[in-house]
Amino acid sequence: MAETTQMFSAPLTFNWTLSYRCNFTCDHCYSRDEQCPELAIDDVKRIVDILVEQQVPFINFGGGEPLIRKDLFEIAEYASKRGLNVSMNTNGWLLDEAAAQRLKDVGFKSVGISIDSAEAALHDAFRNMPGSYEKAVRGLDALHKVGLKSTMSSVISRINYRAFRELLDLARGHGVGQVYLHNFKCSGRGFKNREDLDLAPDEWQAFYLEALSVKHQTNDLKISFDDPVIASLPEYQEKTIVKGSSCGKLSLHLRPNGDITPCGFIPVVVGNILKEDFETIWFDSPVLKAMRAKEATGKCSGCGAFDDCQGGCTARAFATTGDFNQPDPHCWK
Amino acid sequence: MNKPLRNPEIVWRVEKRRQAEVLKALEEGNDVDDSGTVILLQSGMMHQLNLVGGLIWQQCDGQQSLADIAGELAKEFSVEQAEVEADVAEFVADLAERGWLING
Numbered sequence: 001m002a003e004t005t006q007m008f009s010a011p012l013t014f015n016w017t018l019s020y021r022c023n024f025t026c027d028h029c030y031s032r033d034e035q036c037p038e039l040a041i042d043d044v045k046r047i048v049d050i051l052v053e054q055q056v057p058f059i060n061f062g063g064g065e066p067l068i069r070k071d072l073f074e075i076a077e078y079a080s081k082r083g084l085n086v087s088m089n090t091n092g093w094l095l096d097e098a099a100a101q102r103l104k105d106v107g108f109k110s111v112g113i114s115i116d117s118a119e120a121a122l123h124d125a126f127r128n129m130p131g132s133y134e135k136a137v138r139g140l141d142a143l144h145k146v147g148l149k150s151t152m153s154s155v156i157s158r159i160n161y162r163a164f165r166e167l168l169d170l171a172r173g174h175g176v177g178q179v180y181l182h183n184f185k186c187s188g189r190g191f192k193n194r195e196d197l198d199l200a201p202d203e204w205q206a207f208y209l210e211a212l213s214v215k216h217q218t219n220d221l222k223i224s225f226d227d228p229v230i231a232s233l234p235e236y237q238e239k240t241i242v243k244g245s246s247c248g249k250l251s252l253h254l255r256p257n258g259d260i261t262p263c264g265f266i267p268v269v270v271g272n273i274l275k276e277d278f279e280t281i282w283f284d285s286p287v288l289k290a291m292r293a294k295e296a297t298g299k300c301s302g303c304g305a306f307d308d309c310q311g312g313c314t315a316r317a318f319a320t321t322g323d324f325n326q327p328d329p330h331c332w333k
Numbered sequence: 334m335n336k337p338l339r340n341p342e343i344v345w346r347v348e349k350r351r352q353a354e355v356l357k358a359l360e361e362g363n364d365v366d367d368s369g370t371v372i373l374l375q376s377g378m379m380h381q382l383n384l385v386g387g388l389i390w391q392q393c394d395g396q397q398s399l400a401d402i403a404g405e406l407a408k409e410f411s412v413e414q415a416e417v418e419a420d421v422a423e424f425v426a427d428l429a430e431r432g433w434l435i436n437g
Contacts, residue, residue: 009348012374055346057374085344224377241379 007292010054010282012241013251015264018044018072019064020256024091025128028155028197030187030265038256039274041071047258047273048079054278061088062264064256067095073106080107089114089153092139093132100142110149112180113139117159118166126159137174144175151178157197161207165214172221181211183227183330186319187265201332208233229312229328232305244310248291252282262291265315290324297325303333337402337425338395338437344374347387355384373433380433385410389424395437399425 020034039047051059059079066072066088080086088103089112095103103111113136117123120133127133143150152171154160160167164181171179186194199207208225212235215223228244230236242249247263254260258274260281261267270288271281282288291314296306311317312328320329339345352370359365369381371390382390388409392402400414403421407414428434 007351008372009346009350055349057344057346239378 007283008250010056010278011250011252012056013058013060014051014056014254015060015062015251016254017063017256017264018061018066018075019069021068022063022065022091023068023093023129024065024132026091026189027126027128027193028157028184028190030185030190033188036256036259038069039258041074043258043274044071044075045078047254048075048082048084050273050278051079051084052082056084058085058087061086063089065091065093067093067099073102076103076108077106080109085109087111090139091127091129091132092136093129095135095139095142097142097145100139100146100148103143104146104148108148110151111139111143112151112153113143114153114155115167115170116154116157118163118170122159137170140171140174140176150174150176151180152176153180153182155182155184156199156207157184158199159197161199161203164207164211168214168218168221168223176221178222178224180224180226183225183229183313183316185265185313186316186329187267191319199330201330204229204330205233205332209235212236227313227330228309229330231308232303232312232331232333243308244294244312245291245314247314248288262288263315266318268318295325297323298327299331299333300325300327305333334425334429334434334436335398336395336437337393337399337429337434339390339393340375340433340435342375343433345371345390347371347391352384352387359384375433385420386424389421390428393425393428393434393437 019038020036061072067090076086086108087110088108092113115123115136116126123133124130140150154167156164168179184190184198186198190197208230212233247266252260252262253264254273258272259269260271260273261269268287270285294311294314296303296311300306300311311325312331314324316328316330317326318324348370355365355368355370366383368383370384371382371387373380373382388406389402392405399422403418404414406417406421425434
């Protein structure tokens with residue numbers, strides 16, 4: 001067995017936005033106001049070929065709403081037949097039983113549905129779409145019925161941080177095996193609505209302490225967090241593959257035109273996968289290099305947690321200050 | 334376990350660039366035991382195998398016996414097969430106990 005973790009030969013995951021089009025206008029959405037030309041399916045398949053050649057094992061379709069794109073099934077089938085592990089995140093509006101069966105048939109390994117509140121009215125208001133809660137839950141049931149693994153994604157914000165246990169119960173009741181309690185990002189509409197939605201640093205700390213306590217007492221459901229700032233808590237015991245943000249180290253994001261950004265929440269293009277050599281982008285991009293070697297600045301300087309959290313979420317620091325190296329504004333230290 | 338097979342639930346890949354660096358370091362006489370060249374991903378966790386472990390792992394296709402694998406390894410490192418047989422058996426047993434290898 002080996003112990004050391006160094007630079008990876010390629011990302012483990014590509015988060016892939018095939019389209020920014022969406023049938024919802026959620027209050028926190030990072031991409032609702034984005035516009036970008038979409039690739040034809042032949043070019044999309046060329047990208048799949050590049051990812052296979054680079055031995056990227058996982059792709060996750062996000063958006064925009066992936067099911068808006070009619071050729072999603074053909075794209076996913078091509079990718080899964082070429083050996084990629086395919087998943088996606090959807091709002092569930094278009095996910096009836098027939099669609100769930102098709103997703104399973106074309107090789108999806110799992111499908112995540114976003115649900116922000118166990119109260120239908122609150123979820124619908126946040127998503128600005130009456131009936132969206134009912135359809136999201138119907139989507140979970142459809143996935144369960146056809147035997148396709150489902151996950152539930154909930155972006156933690158002011159509307160739900162006190163009621164996350166109800167979200168876990170909702171997941172339990174609909175055959176979900178894993179719940180992602182995502183950290184709130186300050187990008188796109190999330191930045192515009194930050195005052196209304198984001199928690200204060202001490203509220204984040206209290207939330208994570210409580211959620212970690214629940215996680216440690218929970219055996220029937222996998223509870224996952226993706227917030228690097230949580231690593232500064234002694235109560236957080238998980239061994240992560242890399243320290244700090246995973247974007248640029250384990251994962252990258254593809255925009256609908258093939259442009260690569262470190263993650264969906266950092267609108268800095270580091271290259272185009274169809275126009276440039278991928279390995280040159282991955283190994284030599286100055287932006288990616290800077291994200292992998294963050295420097296402690298401000299209150300991170302001299303902080304004992306920096307080795308573990310690496311300054312927290314790089315996207316959030318960049319969105320609020322324009323500098324990757326600034327401390328995560330969620331940090332309570 | 335005579336013909337070990339990689340658990341199909343595990344996603345894995347050879348870290349090509351890192352493997353090349355490790356081979357170079359080995360040629361230069363450096364200790365590379367702790368340097369991962371193959372990564373295994375299971376349920377959100379990553380594990381790494383070093384050069385020797387990675388080579389054994391790649392041979393575990395359910396077709397080759399422990400003796401076959403030891404033979405390949407001996408050829409790769411220019412040593413007698415008998416010198417590596419016990420190590421191969423021990424490594425395979427360890428991975429089988431973790432559920433990473435199954436009977437082929």
